[in-house]
Amino acid sequence: MSLRKDEAIVLSKRAYGESDRIIHLFTLNAGKVSAIAKGAGKSQKRFMNTLEPFNHVKVEYFEKQGRGMVRIENADLVSGNSGIETSMKRMCSASFFTEFVDRMTREREPYNGLFLALKEFISFARSKDPAYADILHYELMMLDILGYHPNFDTCVFCGTVINDEEKIYFSRERGGVLCTVCSRSLPHRRWSPGLMQGFLAVKKFETGFETRSLEREAQELMEGFITYHVDLDFKSYKLLKTMVF
Numbered sequence: 710m711s712l713r714k715d716e717a718i719v720l721s722k723r724a725y726g727e728s729d730r731i732i733h734l735f736t737l738n739a740g741k742v743s744a745i746a747k748g749a750g751k752s753q754k755r756f757m758n759t760l761e762p763f764n765h766v767k768v769e770y771f772e773k774q775g776r777g778m779v780r781i782e783n784a785d786l787v788s789g790n791s792g793i794e795t796s797m798k799r800m801c802s803a804s805f806f807t808e809f810v811d812r813m814t815r816e817r818e819p820y821n822g823l824f825l826a827l828k829e830f831i832s833f834a835r836s837k838d839p840a841y842a843d844i845l846h847y848e849l850m851m852l853d854i855l856g857y858h859p860n861f862d863t864c865v866f867c868g869t870v871i872n873d874e875e876k877i878y879f880s881r882e883r884g885g886v887l888c889t890v891c892s893r894s895l896p897h898r899r900w901s902p903g904l905m906q907g908f909l910a911v912k913k914f915e916t917g918f919e920t921r922s923l924e925r926e927a928q929e930l931m932e933g934f935i936t937y938h939v940d941l942d943f944k945s946y947k948l949l950k951t952m953v954f
């Protein structure tokens with residue numbers, strides 16, 4: 710047994726027996742770990758509500774040779790989740806990203822960048838209602854870190870840099886735009902002019918999409934992309950869609 714110290718975002722919490730809790734933590738240095746918090750249910754004093762979803766905490770935990778469930782020894786709040794409960798938009802989007810990180814990573818697979826992106830989004834959602842472009846910005850950032858980012862710049866088949874006005878053909882299977890030549894022989898869908906530039910602007914956090922209809926197309930393209938490449942059905946996404954989009 711060794712004692713480890715780390716920082717973490719609480720992804721989820723569920724009851725285990727009468728007084729214990731199982732917590733999924735996304736740690737800065739060790740990635741996702743499942744942890745048991747003994748006595749967390751019986752006496753709120755033990756962890757003083759520090760192990761609530763979306764909280765950023767400093768933790769000390771015991772682990773057995775880097776395997777299995779760890780036992781939380783101590784947890785101190787760095788920054789809490791207050792502000793998130795003030796709107797459904799904030800709640801749903803924060804839930805979506807914690808579910809996303811939880812399901813897209815394996816136990817003890819460290820991703821510093823993903824930790825920072827999640828921390829940044831939670832801090833955003835504590836103070837502001839996120840719009841679709843804000844959510845998409847963080848989704849693209851996280852997909853990039855995980856190696857799934859769609860390519861909006863160069864033809865995914867031949868590698869040619871595509872002029873902005875010709876960026877309209879998108880291959881879901883190949884995960885990016887096709888040039889005019891390759892689009893003649895490869896399956897794709899044709900999207901409205903301006904959509905790919907919209908994605909690039911959102912990625913850089915410059916602006917959102919120019920029209921509501923482009924935003925809807927962006928949403929549809931992303932849903933198809935995620936379904937095809939990730940093949941996970943995020944429960945919180947459905948709720949997010951009705952609440953935010």
Ligand SMILES: [Zn+2]
Nearest residue numbers: 864867888891
């Ligand atoms: Zn091409």
